[in-house]
Amino acid sequence: KNQVEQSPQSLIILEGKNCTLQCNYTVSPFSNLRWYKQDTGRGPVSLTIMTFSENTKSNGRYTATLDADTKQSSLHITASQLSDSASYICVVRVGYAGGTSYGKLTFGQGTILTVHP
Amino acid sequence: GAVVSQHPSWVICKSGTSVKIECRSLDFQATTMFWYRQFPKQSLMLMATSNEGSKATYEQGVEKDKFLINHASLTLSTLTVTSAHPEDSSFYICSGSGTGGGYEQYFGPGTRLTVT
Numbered sequence: 603k604n605q606v607e608q609s610p611q612s613l614i615i616l617e618g619k620n621c622t623l624q625c626n627y628t629v630s631p632f633s634n635l636r637w638y639k640q641d642t643g644r645g646p647v648s649l650t651i652m653t654f655s656e657n658t659k660s661n662g663r664y665t666a667t668l669d670a671d672t673k674q675s676s677l678h679i680t681a682s683q684l685s686d687s688a689s690y691i692c693v694v695r696v697g698y699a700g701g702t703s704y705g706k707l708t709f710g711q712g713t714i715l716t717v718h719p
Numbered sequence: 720g721a722v723v724s725q726h727p728s729w730v731i732c733k734s735g736t737s738v739k740i741e742c743r744s745l746d747f748q749a750t751t752m753f754w755y756r757q758f759p760k761q762s763l764m765l766m767a768t769s770n771e772g773s774k775a776t777y778e779q780g781v782e783k784d785k786f787l788i789n790h791a792s793l794t795l796s797t798l799t800v801t802s803a804h805p806e807d808s809s810f811y812i813c814s815g816s817g818t819g820g821g822y823e824q825y826f827g828p829g830t831r832l833t834v835t
């Protein structure tokens with residue numbers, strides 16, 4: 603069964619500090635992995651997207667890594683800001699050989715990040 | 720990036736009534752649109768997938784007669800919750816994918832539905 607698991611479930615850090623969120627997946631076949639930021643009461647906004655051949659991708663203070671062998675990804679946030687407080691969701695897309703599941707997204711439960719001043 | 724809008728952003732309706740939610744792709748043609756629902760502190764759950772001009776494909780456990788989906792144009796899809804009940808209260812999010820947006824799914828801002 604295709605699954606995406608994230609840890610920790612929630613995280614509290616002080617403004618200016620760094621943090622790393624983890625994502626493990628069992629989705630097969632794999633197409634790509636995305637990290638989204640979802641503010642409360644809003645839709646998800648894409649931060650990064652990585653394919654099988656990409657190990658790391660940055661978007662400003664956000665850096666995502668992907669290890670396709672161990673099926674793990676991480677999202678590192680540097681110099682956190684109060685506006686980083688949100689839910690961060692790891693999402694894996696099913697690849698072409700997935701039959702009727704091709705293109706479907708499997709969502710993790712999200713990590714709720716709270717940044718305190 | 721591609722923009723998807725939803726209307727209304729929040730709606731309150733009485734039990735037994737129907738409510739329609741619109742999803743529009745503003746700067747690309749969404750050949751495929753997806754409808755999700757999200758309960759508090761849970762992740763998004765796919766309800767249905769619709770291709771323009773075709774009937775929607777519903778996920779297992781989603782009542783197609785209760786959640787009516789129309790995707791009549793490349794920029795507009797609607798979700799109608801019929802005979803709404805309090806348990807239908809949720810956050811409904813649509814996303815669009817298609818030409819101009821590639822195969823990336825672009826999410827709308829969501830609609831908060833409260834059934835009293």
